[in-house]
Amino acid sequence: MFGDNQEQNVGTGAVAVQAGNDVHITQNGLSYSEVRDVALDVFRANFFQLAGPAMETAKARAEEITEDFLKKLQQENPDGFGKGQDPDFQHALFTVQREYARNGDKDLGDLLIDLLVDRSKEEQRDIVQIVLNESLSTAPKLTDSHLAVLAIIFLFGYTQNQGIGNHAMLGEYFDKYVLPFSTKLIKNPACYQHLQFTGCGTPRMNALTLEGILASTYSGLFLKGFDKSEIENKQISIGLDTNLFMICLNDSEKIQVRANNLEVLDERFKANGINEDDQVKIREIFQMGKMSHDEIREKCVSIRPYMAPVFELWTESQMNSFSLTSVGMAIGHANIKRLTGEFASLSIWIN
Structure with missing residues (x-):
């Protein structure tokens, strides 16, 4: 349990941290275990004091997400361990620890880890790094429905998969990238107001139908x-x-x-x-013999019936007229990657 007593006993080779305010730790050549120790020391030094079991729960959650992050970092970007000595990255890691310690939401934790791993790949302070830092603070303010909406708008409005060559492949594409979010989508205007408030997007004047997007991006299928x-x-x-x-x-x-x-x-x-x-x-x-929008919808629903409510929600909600900001795209991108395990680099859209 963390208390106000700042007396310390430090063993050989250990790292001592003592402060009343924010602390960042800088070391060279950090290993997996050293980065873990540094990360937890930063958490202990910076996290606000809680009473009794709440503090123990927060500590356990911080240790859990730190371990999960380091495992994923080791898999995807081992060079990222060098970021353990960067003050800005330590701050980003503490943001992840703090938010997960507060609520323990596993899905949110996984999303934050994906964002932080992407952040570890940025070697300099550029727009991608800034956007990812901001996304780490913004994502905890969103519900599963908000995250699902961002993922679907990003998927259809900002990406295309040139590998889809027939209807069977289109169905597999829907299964992988749409189905995981389809039951979480909502049309409540408050959802989009909150997304705008958190800086994830802005409404636009012109609406884009989902059928129209598919007709433009995947004309050859229709x-x-x-x-x-x-x-x-x-x-x-x-x-x-x-x-x-x-x-x-x-x-x-x-x-x-x-x-x-x-x-x-x-x-x-x-x-x-x-x-x-x-x-x-x-x-x-x-340009000859293109299907109408109604025919495109019917074809998609015949391929995957669960697409019917997706078309309906897109039509009846502000999804059809909501533009994502760079932060909205980063969070939507990370949410897709969290559930599918792979996706193109965020730098394709933000550079």
Whole structure:
């Protein structure tokens, strides 16, 4: 138990910490165990005093999350142990310890650990480091529903998976990245007001439908196709080249362009040396026979029925008109990574 008595007995090679206010510890060449000891010393020196069992609970939680963090750091970024001597990183670690010690929420703890591991990868004070520091203080102010909303808005509004080549893969994508959050989404306006208050996002004037986002990002999955004769009618010189064309995913009697969106199509043009005249004609064909928004929704729900309430919540809540700040993106990113175990680097979106 931590008390007011500052008398200490220090063994050989041990680290002594004694102060009435904030303390940071600096050492060189810290090992796993040394970083652990330093981290717990910082917690003891900085955490406010509680009475009786509450202090013991807080101490146990601090030790738990410190150990969990160091294990994950060792797996993902062993070089991060060197950050144990950085005052700013010690402060970030103490923030994680303090917040977990207060509530003991395991999901929050895992989220904070992911954010802190990402923070350990930043070598200099840049925008990513600043955003991650702020995210560590902001995430504890959010509920599971807030975190789920941030994850889904980030997923659909700010990312695309170019590896989705058919409807089966789309279903697997929904299973991995949408299903874990689908039952936690809410449309209560207070949810979005609080997200705005905590600096995670801001409302915008124009609303984006989820069907529209999917139609733009994954157009190739929602095409009705065209007859082979269109290739000849438009006098496309490469003919029915399988690098650019394939059997339509939604109608096996027809053909479609082999690309999910115009960006991917342009990359295929470059990779296959397609001439400018053919490029113009193929882009025209790509825009033909697109599914309506209602048809896109029906297709997604037929693939995964649990998508029905996701579409409904997106339509009826402020999710469709809520822009994320850098902090909102960082927390949404970390929440996805927490449940899926992997995701692209945050620096792709924040740099």
